[in-house]
Amino acid sequence: ILIDIYASESAVLRARDAAGRPDAAQHEAAARTFVNDAAQRIQAAATNALAAMADGDTLRTLLAALRRVLKATPINTIALRRTLADATVARDRYIVS
Numbered sequence: 001i002l003i004d005i006y007a008s009e010s011a012v013l014r015a016r017d018a019a020g021r022p023d024a025a026q027h028e029a030a031a032r033t034f035v036n037d038a039a040q041r042i043q044a045a046a047t048n049a050l051a052a053m054a055d056g057d058t059l060r061t062l063l064a065a066l067r068r069v070l071k072a073t074p075i076n077t078i079a080l081r082r083t084l085a086d087a088t089v090a091r092d093r094y095i096v097s
Contacts, residue, residue: 001045004038011035018096026087026095029080039072046070 011031018027043066050062087095 001042001049004042004045008035008038014096023087023095026084029083030096032075033077033080033084036072036075036077039070040074043070043072 011034015024015027015031018024021027046066047063050059050066054062084095
C-alpha cells in the first residue's frame with residue numbers, strides 16, 4: 001500500500017513538473033492511469049489485510065469504513081492507454097523520459 005502511495009505521488013509530481021512542455025498531456029495521462037490502477041490495488045490490499053485481522057460484524061464495520069475512506073471514482077483508462085500507445089507509435093520511442 002505504501003509503495004503504491006509513494007509511486008502515485010511521484011507520478012503526479014512528475015506530471016505537474018511537465019506542465020508547459022509539449023509532452024505534458026502524455027505525462028498527465030500516464031499519471032492518471034497509474035493512480036487509478038494504484039487506487040484499485042490499494043483497496044484490494046486493504047480489504048485483504050482487514051480480512052486477515054477481523055471477521056464477522058467487526059470485519060463488515062471495518063470494510064464499510066474502508067469504503068468511506070477510499071472513495072475513488074474509476075476513470076476511463078482504456079482511452080488514456082490508447083492515447084499513450086498512439087503517442088508512442090507516432091514518436092517511435094518511449095514518450096516520457
